[in-house]
Amino acid sequence: MAFLYILDDWPPEEWLRAMRHLDTSLDLRVWPDVGRVKDIEFALVWKPPAGALLEMPNLKAIFSLGAGVDHIFRVGDLPEGVPVVRVVDANLTMRMSEYVMMHVLWHHRRQRIYDHFQSERKWRGLSQAGANETRVGIMGMGELGSDAARKLMMMGFKVAGWSQSRKHMDGIDSFQGRGELKAFLNRTDILVCLLPLTPDTRGILNAFVFKELAKDGPGDGPVVINAGRGELQVEEDIVAALDGGDLYAATLDVFEEEPLPPHSPLWTHPRVTVTPHNSAVSDPRAINAYILKQIKRHRTGEALENIANPANGY
C-alpha cells in the first residue's frame, strides 16, 4: 500500500516531513513520481491533472487538500465508486474564522476611514454602531460558515446564515434556498461568502445580490467578503456595484483568476482589500493527522467521514 500526494504548486517537503513525523511506516509518493500505480491506495490531492486519478486501480479514497472539493470534481475524471473526502479540520476552521472575524470587524469599525485619517494626522471620531446593531449574513453554513457564525454571534453581531438546507443554531437566523435568498440579503449589512463552488453557486456574487443587500444599515454601506472560491464572484459586477453604490466595500481573498492579474482594477480600488488566498491555509500537520485517522477508520471497517456528494458537488 502506498500514499500519493498530488500537490500542484505546494512544496512537497513540508507535507512529507509532517507525515513521517506522524507515521514512519507509510510508503509516500509524490506526483508525478508515482512508481507502480497498483500500489496507490490513498491520495491527497490539490488540483489533480486531468485523468490522473483514473489510472490507479486500487485507489480506496481521495482526500482533498482544501476544504473545497471543486478542484477535484470534473466530469468523467474520477474512478467510479472511490469516495472523495472533504477535509474537516479544526485548525482550518479556526483559521477561516480568524479571517472572517478580522475583516467583519474591520468594516464594522470603519477602520479604513481611520487609517485614512491617520495618514492625514487627523484626530476625529466617527459615530459607531455596536456589533449588536450590525447584521452579518453568511452564505454557506457548513463547518466553516457555522463556526464563523457562532463566533460572530458571541462578539454581539446579529447573524443569519443562508444555505441549501435549514440550519438550527441558537441565536442565528436560518434562510434556505433560492426562495429565501432575497429576504436574507435584505437583512444583511455585511455579507460573508463561504459557499462551496458548484454549478449552482458559480457566479452567485453578482449584481442581483449586491442590489438586494440592506441599504439602511448603521455603517457606511453594504460590504461583501468572499473567502470561498473566486468563481463564486463576478468581478465585473463587484467593481460596478462599488462604483454605483450597491456596495460600499469588499474584502476578497479569492479571484476568478489566481494570482490576481496585475491589470485587475481590484488591486487599486480605494475600498477593496485584496488578500492572496490566505484566509485559511492548510496546516500539513493537521491535515495529515486527519487523513491518518480516516485511513485507520477505513482499515478497521468503519465508514469514512465527510464524503463529498458528487450529485451536489460538495
Next chain:
Amino acid sequence: MAFLYILDDWPPEEWLRAMRHLDTSLDLRVWPDVGRVKDIEFALVWKPPAGALLEMPNLKAIFSLGAGVDHIFRVGDLPEGVPVVRVVDANLTMRMSEYVMMHVLWHHRRQRIYDHFQSERKWRGLSQAGANETRVGIMGMGELGSDAARKLMMMGFKVAGWSQSRKHMDGIDSFQGRGELKAFLNRTDILVCLLPLTPDTRGILNAFVFKELAKDGPGDGPVVINAGRGELQVEEDIVAALDGGDLYAATLDVFEEEPLPPHSPLWTHPRVTVTPHNSAVSDPRAINAYILKQIKRHRTGEALENIANPANGY
C-alpha cells in the same frame, strides 16, 4: 431632586434626549447651568472642573461617564463619603472587545504586510501561525479585560491576564502583581493594555516591559495594543522600542496628550496604528439606563454597585 451632567466637550443634547426617553420625571441640568446647587443629588461626570463636585451639599453619588474613574479622582477634590460609581455596561464592554479582537487579529494575521503587498500589486502568501500558537497577554482583568480574554480564547488564542488580584477563569492563565509581571511578559507575543490609570500604573508601558515581551513568538515580533489610558504609556519608550527591535508594532487608541499632537512621531511611524480614543465610545442610552438602575437601587435602600475604591484609584 435634580440630576447634573458635567460633560466636558461631549455635546449634551444626545445625553438629555436619551435620558428623557427613559424617564420624563427627572430634573436634568447641564454644567455650568447648575441652578440651585442644593437640588443636585446625582451627577454623571466626564473630566469635572477642579472642585466642582465639592459645592453640592446633597450629592448622593457621582457616576463616571467612562469605564475609568481616573478623570474624577484628584486629591481633595471630592466631597467626603460620596461614592464614585464606575460604569459597568455590557454595551461598552462589547465595544471594547470588538476593538481588542480586531487589532489582535490584525497583527496576528500580518495584515499590515498584506496591505503593503496590495499597494504593490504583489500576490504573495506568508507563513501564518494559528491563533492557538499566538500568546495574547492582557494587562488589567476587570470587566473589560475579562470579556476580551474570554472572547480571544474562544477564537483559539493562548490567553493570559495580569492583574492585582489572582483571577480564576477556565483556560486563562492568571499572573498577579509586580512579582509575576516578568513571567507574564516573557510568555506574551501580543500585549493588550486595559489597566485603570492609578499612581501604580502610570507609565507602566515602558522600556522595561517591551524588553521583556517574548521574542520567540510565531509572528513578526512583539506587539503592544493600548486601549486603556494614554498616561499608562511612555511614548518615547514606544518609539525607541519600535526602532530598536523590542517592539515590532503598536496599536494605540490613547495618548499622553489628546488629541495626539500633529508633531508626534506616532502618526507616521510605519508600524503604528493610531485611533482617536474610539475603542469603546459610551452609548448615552446604555449609560443613562445603567444610572437609572443605580438611582433606583439607592432609593429603595439597596447598595450601589461598582463603587470605585479611592484607596487604589479604580
